[in-house]
Amino acid sequence: MRRFTALYMRLDATTATKPKVAAMRDYFAQAPSADAAWAVSFLCGRRIKRLIAGPKLREWVAEAIDMPMWLVEESYAAVGDSAETMTLLLDEIGSSEAGLDLPLHEWVENRILPLKNLSETEQKARLFGYWRELPTEARFTLNKLLTGAFRVGVSRRLVTRALAEYAGIEPARLAHRLMGRWQPTPEFFERLVDPEDHGEDAAQPYPFFLASPIENAPIETIADLGPAGNWHAEWKWDGIRAQLIRRAGECHIWSRGEDLMEGRFPELEAAAAALPDGCVLDGEILAWAAGDSLPLPFARLQRRIGRLKPSANMQQKHPVRFFAYDLMEHEGVDIREQPLEDRRARLAEVLVGIDERIALSESLAAGSWDELAALRERSREFATEGFVLKRLGSPYRVGRVRGDWWKWKIDPFSVDAVLLYAQPGSGRRSSLLTDYTFAVWDGDALVPFAKAYSGLTDKEIRQVDAWIRKNTKERFGPVRSVTPQHVFELHFEGIQASNRHKSGIAVRFPRIARWRTDKPLEEADTLDNVKALLPPNEWAEPG
The missing domain is CATH 1.10.3260.10 (DNA ligase, ATP-dependent, N-terminal domain)
Known part of the structure; x- marks a missing residue:
């Protein structure tokens, strides 16, 4: 110790x-x-x-x-x-x-x-x-x-780097060995830092390559990437990033969070039985019904995430598909260093004749960045979040390495809402009221619809905290209700119908974009405005 x-x-x-x-x-x-x-x-x-x-x-x-x-x-x-x-x-x-x-x-x-x-x-x-x-x-x-709060400000990437320096092993090899279902035993550590190659677990995934964000980039900035023809563009789906592994006659599905999702998607495991042995696919699990041209709302996928052994009825009501982006291993050989276009060509060959529940993610052809930008503006028509751009010729790297893969997302949803409740944050913010509940108008009443705790500067947090303490109406344990007065612009990535919330809606990844000191209380958005953001088929979800 x-x-x-x-x-x-x-x-x-x-x-x-x-x-x-x-x-x-x-x-x-x-x-x-x-x-x-x-x-x-x-x-x-x-x-x-x-x-x-x-x-x-x-x-x-x-x-x-x-x-x-x-x-x-x-x-x-x-x-x-x-x-x-x-x-x-x-x-x-x-x-x-x-x-x-x-x-x-x-x-x-x-x-x-x-x-x-x-x-x-x-x-x-x-x-x-x-x-x-x-x-x-x-x-x-x-x-x-x-x-269970052992946080010391080091990422897995730093741990990998330190181990690589100690053992004299390539960081990419060490990152691969750190993936999967290992246990902290002396034998594991000795294999981890052994410079010699050794057999991996047949279920072991590879580290994911993560696209870097292009934030609010004008088309001129996108054009700095070079000719559009040098890039592969595909939709950025809103699902579960996963690896589909077919080795030693078995199928294994790993999430990006290194969760082995054994038995959670039995229809995908069954479809993967037709894949050639010794292949690993990188892709996205989506809620998607057979014959449909668009994915189902993310809420449908959520019904499946927590089910360890979904019933046949659950599978029928909330069907899923796997859309493959990339091929990482082929015929038992790691091909991540091969050019993207070669990996994609092999992937297309691997998927020929395979059950439609495992499909190739579409490549979006465009002659110019302007054409892609125009298509990106229509992303929500296709139930996507924008594009992922991948440089032709690029290898499949480890982690978030800038330069070869970019995610070019559409602008988030935006709503002007009223601060209604607040409570203390955690960690260094535990003495400040930083966790806020926001409401929108439903007739003459304010109805809570979202919680957010990020987006303000430290100076703004202190200002809001001081105002809340002077304008608290009631207390409910750590929660304070405040006099409705301040309007904030909130951004969020997704919206869905919800029977669990009084407003009837739930939003994904809400955060504060700015404090609207210029906007009076009466001009905050209405619940009808917010519901108008829902996809057309959102209300038709089966139980």
Whole structure:
């Protein structure tokens, strides 16, 4: 725990990339494999499933230091981080360094994980002992692991870079090895950093190549990319980015979030049985009925996402298709370095005669950027979000590498709405009212329709916070209702009908675009205006 705590402190002490990479590289060079495996897991964002609820942990802290629970909760509200609050308060109890020399893997495997099977009385007794065995910094690290909030400002890409520097392996190879269903064992870490090639799991996906955004770009900026004929354009679908893997006679479907979606889309797995063995397709899962020319609303796909074993009735009501963008592996050979047009040609050959539930994503031919721009303006007619532009000749890279792939999205939906409720944010914003609920007019009444917490500058946040505190009408726990007065322009990516919301609608990815200090309350949008943004078939969704 001593070595891992020192790593955490080094990472937490800087925002610069090189020192973070150096800190991780130094750690991997010194740590035993059993510890390094768990460190990789935590640094890559994997969490221990929360074993004890945060309120219960704070309750035990209150008992350990003999402090009223209300004061502990007020401290938590002021600090905004449960692990940090607990650590600060626990400074009042005695500590030693008895637990520092216990390796990280023993802390996790023999102390933290076994808490799951203990009674609350035993859990509390164990934690009281653990807290007393560690000095402040190590106690903070332990609390971070217990609360599942182990964030240190490093991305998986930085972790990969540090491991690559330590092991002397190409970052792309290491990124591939970090994909899939590995467990943090010593054997895994040793294979991870072994310079020699070794057999991969037949279900192992590749790292995804992510397109970089072109934000609000005029056509002149797009033209800087060079002749339109040098680019492959395709629709940017609104579904689940996924890899469809056919290896060793089996099919595996992985989401971009590295979720193995086994059994969730059995119709796609059945269709994939006709694919040649040793191929990996990159594409998008969409809700799409047979014979339709357009995808169904995203809400239909949402019905399928959480179903581990969808019934035949569910599959019939909410059908799906896989639209393939790219071919990453062919006949068991990694072909990501081959030019895009060659991969697409092979992909088209692979999909000949395959069930229509697995289809080739359309290539959009255009003679000029002006033609593409005109087609992009019609994106919503085709139930898409715009284009993805891919440079001809480009390889399939790892992560978000700028230059070869761009997403050229249509402008978001925009609504002017009234601030109605507010509550404190989290983390460094826990002492400020930054999470807002907005409403639109329905006749003479204001009806809540969206929540947003991002988009304002720090200065604007402080101004809005001060105004809310002076104009609070009622309080409902942490939530405050305010006098309707201020109008904000909200942007969002999608809209759908919803029986769960009073307004009858739900929006996707709402954020604040600007504070409309120039607009009076009466000129905010109406609910009818918002409903007019719904796709024509949105209300016809089956149950």
